[in-house]
Amino acid sequence: MDSNNTSTPKGILYIVATPIGNLRDLSLRAIEVLRTVDFIAAEDTRHSRPLLDYHNIDKPLLALHEHNEKQTAQRVVERLLQAQSAALISDAGTPLINDPGFPLVRLARTHGIRVSPIPGPCALIATLSASGLPVDRFSFEGFPPRNSQARLSMLKSLTGEQRTLGFYESSHRILEFIEDIGRIFPPERPLVIARELTKMHETIVNTSVAHAAAVIAADPYMQRGEFVVLIQGAEEIRATETLSDEQMNTLELLLEECSLKSAVALCCKITGARKEIAYKTALSLQEKR
Incomplete structure (x- = not known):
């Protein structure tokens, strides 16, 4: 008999995408998995509880966030090695996409534990699909630096990027970020601002680098919520398209x-x-x- 077949069975770690706003966006498969696992590792257990209650999911919750994920990952893996199954969820969207979970997934795979994705909502992908910008190639840059000088330096390094650029930003810094984009990128470059996706006040605005700050400043509601910002990539310069x-x-x-x-x-x-x-x-x- 193959010795691998006699090894201690291991549990499964499910990476479960959760709604980015509308609680009904949790898939049927995600609900089934969350109801059958032994426990759920959540970024913020208080935030996740209303979602789980809405779908009648009653499972033990374990907090796994950016401040404790390395230590908690070890605890989760120890339980998975004892043949328990677990689901990882974040506050909204797909775990690990600018959310905690990387140390856990890497550690689980290092120990030969099966990691199974349960796909679903992602704010970046949702915005790309509805933006009207080219989406055959894109680059996700996450949250920009909080410091303006570092932010400007980052933006300058991306001006020649030909892929559509995607960022997340909070309501506290959205105007500053848009203004910094205007200092670096060509004014005619197309830009999309999305906020409150899947919620009552969902907004997706197509504008340009030159006019984006005015769009934000003119409407106080455009400085509330969670934001996705897309910038269309630079046009490819052909060999003949150079300066004399x-x-x-x-x-x-x-x-x-x-x-x-x-x-x-x-x-x-x-x-x-x-x-x-x-x-x-x-x-x-x-x-x-």
């Missing part, structure tokens, strides 16, 4: 005397250069200095 020697020389001279934004605008006005190409070239020149 004259345009390059003009841009270099202007960059020595003006801000990047002013240098690009003046270069385009003087030489007729395309703004997107001039902007990307100016960024590249700055990075080399």
